[in-house]
Amino acid sequence: xxxxxxxxxxVAAGLIIEPEVPDSxxxxxxxxxxxxxxxxxxxxxxxxxxxxxxxVFVVSFLSNVIIAALIVYLGDKLGVGxxxxxxxxxxxxIRIFSNVAAIRRHIFHA
Amino acid sequence: MPEQxxxxxxxxxxPESTExxxxExxxxExxxxExxxxExxxxxxxxxxxxxxxDEPSEAEPDSVDPGTTVAEPEEAALAEDESEAKDESEVAxxxxxxxxxxxxxxPVAAEPTESEPRPEVAxxxxxxxARPAARPKAMQVLTPKPGRAQIPVAILLGVLAFGVVVQGxxxxxxxxFAGARRGDxxxxxxSLDATRDRAETQLRDLQSKKRELQNSSTRTQVxxxxxxxxxNTLAILSGTVGATGPGIEIRIDDPANQVGASTLLNVIExxxxxxxxxxxxxxxxxxxxxxxxxxxxxxxxxxxxVVSPPFVIDVIGHPHTLSEAVEFPGGVTEIVESLGxxxxxxxxxxxxxxxxxxxxxxxxxxxAD
Numbered sequence: 001x002x003x004x005x006x007x008x009x010x011v012a013a014g015l016i017i018e019p020e021v022p023d024s025x026x027x028x029x030x031x032x033x034x035x036x037x038x039x040x041x042x043x044x045x046x047x048x049x050x051x052x053x054x055x056v057f058v059v060s061f062l063s064n065v066i067i068a069a070l071i072v073y074l075g076d077k078l079g080v081g082x083x084x085x086x087x088x089x090x091x092x093x094i095r096i097f098s099n100v101a102a103i104r105r106h107i108f109h110a
Numbered sequence: 111m112p113e114q115x116x117x118x119x120x121x122x123x124x125p126e127s128t129e130x131x132x133x134e135x136x137x138x139e140x141x142x143x144e145x146x147x148x149e150x151x152x153x154x155x156x157x158x159x160x161x162x163x164x165d166e167p168s169e170a171e172p173d174s175v176d177p178g179t180t181v182a183e184p185e186e187a188a189l190a191e192d193e194s195e196a197k198d199e200s201e202v203a204x205x206x207x208x209x210x211x212x213x214x215x216x217x218p219v220a221a222e223p224t225e226s227e228p229r230p231e232v233a234x235x236x237x238x239x240x241a242r243p244a245a246r247p248k249a250m251q252v253l254t255p256k257p258g259r260a261q262i263p264v265a266i267l268l269g270v271l272a273f274g275v276v277v278q279g280x281x282x283x284x285x286x287x288f289a290g291a292r293r294g295d296x297x298x299x300x301x302s303l304d305a306t307r308d309r310a311e312t313q314l315r316d317l318q319s320k321k322r323e324l325q326n327s328s329t330r331t332q333v334x335x336x337x338x339x340x341x342x343n344t345l346a347i348l349s350g351t352v353g354a355t356g357p358g359i360e361i362r363i364d365d366p367a368n369q370v371g372a373s374t375l376l377n378v379i380e381x382x383x384x385x386x387x388x389x390x391x392x393x394x395x396x397x398x399x400x401x402x403x404x405x406x407x408x409x410x411x412x413x414x415x416x417v418v419s420p421p422f423v424i425d426v427i428g429h430p431h432t433l434s435e436a437v438e439f440p441g442g443v444t445e446i447v448e449s450l451g452x453x454x455x456x457x458x459x460x461x462x463x464x465x466x467x468x469x470x471x472x473x474x475x476x477x478x479a480d
Contacts, residue, residue: 002261004265005265006265006267006269006272007268007272010268010269010273013273014272014274014275014277014280026281030278033274036267037271039267040268043264057267058267061267062267
């Protein structure tokens, strides 16, 4: 419940504050969001598997976000930022899909 | 006793049932600190679940007779096995939360059920009914309140995630239609826009030159029209088809003796023409133009068929002083008329109106020559 509350508060904060994303952060935010989504779905799956651990979630969430942003940053420095961004999104997308598939099996048994 | 058997069953069942819910974490393995490590098989859940489900019903009925005793023997081996594996697999299990792709990795776990298949059959049957019902509320628990300190960091991170999603969504929607477009698409778009712009510029040039042309031609047309109008006005005044107004003189010739004839009047008209008369009218009835003829008539003088009789009043448009000089110079019209017993009176006027129109003549024989 607290988690859902946090979700709602986050949405509300985003809508109310309407922050401007600084230009230097602009390429990293979408990737970070996707990475965080991946971590979140992984956590949801783990929760359904009864192996959820908040410490693991926090660490994986932060490391996911940081590493994803780092990869994109590195890609930008090497001149392959767009390609690496795509790569990161693809990998994270695959993981999200497999996690969601597991969650689906738990919920619908199908 | 039930406490002991419970974990055993659960443990034994695990590999087969692969339902994480069937186990209570604390009771099974005190050594493993983290609750996740208890269920190694959960990692392999995807692959084996359907198998387990298929097996369960068939085996359950015959074996469910004696749950406690039959389980006891194989269970210890299983426990030992599980303990050793649990440590390896606890890593895997933990990893699954972090890394879903590793679900393939725990091959030994997935394989385990085949080794121990004979062993847990019974337990599977007995425990399953307990575990099964628990499975369904499990999913629901996500949505039900379950207060705990652990949820706070989770909530914070989820809030951060939601915040990020909203901000990013807003940024993307703010930055227009092309923010998410791919480079190739953008280049193509740019190219097509360039081509369109080139076409538009060419069109613009064409249209501008056409506009200039039309303006020139319309200017020419207007000039020609103006010329034609001026010409028409001039001709109309000359031919006496319109009235005329302007500065000029008014000449009054009194002829009590009736001695002034057509030739005298013609003299007057010729003098006036010589002085630059532009429009001449006699007695407000006869307009004098190029083809006007004068003839003596019984009642006076016939001007283009219209008879005028003394006193003659001649309205003339032209330079007033020149005209009056032309009439009054010594040996001129005035003296001639006075010698005939009449009198001439000349008045210079700022405005003289010539209202009568000449007889309309269409050229019958003459044609314009090239």
